[in-house]
Amino acid sequence: MKKFTVAILVNNQFGVLNRVTSMFRRRQFNITSLTVSETESEAFSRITVQSEGDEVKKEQLINQLYKLPDVVSVAELDSLETVNRELLLIKVKNDPNNRGDIRSAIDAYEGKVVDYTKESMMVQMVGDSRKIDNFIDLMRDFSIMEICRTGIVSLQRGATTIRRVTNL
Numbered sequence: 001m002k003k004f005t006v007a008i009l010v011n012n013q014f015g016v017l018n019r020v021t022s023m024f025r026r027r028q029f030n031i032t033s034l035t036v037s038e039t040e041s042e043a044f045s046r047i048t049v050q051s052e053g054d055e056v057k058k059e060q061l062i063n064q065l066y067k068l069p070d071v072v073s074v075a076e077l078d079s080l081e082t083v084n085r086e087l088l089l090i091k092v093k094n095d096p097n098n099r100g101d102i103r104s105a106i107d108a109y110e111g112k113v114v115d116y117t118k119e120s121m122m123v124q125m126v127g128d129s130r131k132i133d134n135f136i137d138l139m140r141d142f143s144i145m146e147i148c149r150t151g152i153v154s155l156q157r158g159a160t161t162i163r164r165v166t167n168l
Contacts, residue, residue, distance in 0.1 A: 001052040003032070005084070005154055008047040008065060009073040009162045012038060016070045020047055023068065027061045029053050033086075033129075033151035044072060046162065050152050075162050077154050087150040088125040088132045093143035094118060102142055109135045120145055 010016045017036055024031055033050035053061070058076075065074050077084075092102060094117065106113060106123055109131065115122035125135055129152060136147065156162075 001054060003050060003052050004058055005033075005048065005050045005077040005079070005082075005152060006062065006065075007075045007077055007154065007162050008049065008071060009039070010045050010047060010068075011070040011072065012043055012045045013070055016045065016068075017047065019068055019070065020049075020065065023061065023064055024049065024051060027053075027057060027064070029057070029061060035151035035153055048077075048152060048154055073162050075156070077156065081160075082154045082156050084128050084152050084154045085126055086129055086132050086152055088127075088135065089114070089122060089148045090125070090136065090139060091115075091120050091122045091145040091147075092139055093145055094121045095143065098142050102139075105135070105138050109138075111135065 008020060010020065021031065021034070029051045031049055031051050033048075035048045036045055038044070039046050062074050062076065065071050099121075102121065103113075105111075109125060109127075111123045111125040113121055114124045125132060127135075132149060136144075
């Protein structure tokens with residue numbers, strides 16, 4: 001199945017997130033990434049969802065999302081036409097035998113050590129999902145203590161915005 005990303009502009013109301021994610025559940029789409037935040041206007045929230053599914057079911061899902069009363073706009077985000085980022089916090093064991101290799105990997109992936117103790121190092125990394133996945137895979141050779149990562153955030157390149165098509 002093909003991965004896709006959808007940005008949904010919604011009225012900033014209680015229960016909207018539940019109604020939107022329920023639509024994915026009813027259509028039997030597994031959500032692989034989900035982020036929600038207020039926008040430049042406190043009246044709206046932006047929900048960015050990454051999922052997998054076939055083209056026909058995806059189009060049906062998008063059409064059904066437009067029928068929800070609090071949905072203002074829906075945009076499928078093409079990875080070639082957007083800037084996508086994730087944030088990773090990863091805590092690894094601070095073993096003197098591996099410290100140099102871990103630091104080299106952090107530098108190579110443009111990460112930043114945000115907490116350092118005798119027992120552990122916490123690294124912050126921002127990048128696309130592939131970069132984050134690759135760094136985690138590399139850190140598996142060491143002792144990962146804990147991982148926390150955000151969902152994908154994504155904006156269309158250029159002057160295009162999610163508000164170009166509205167459901168008002």
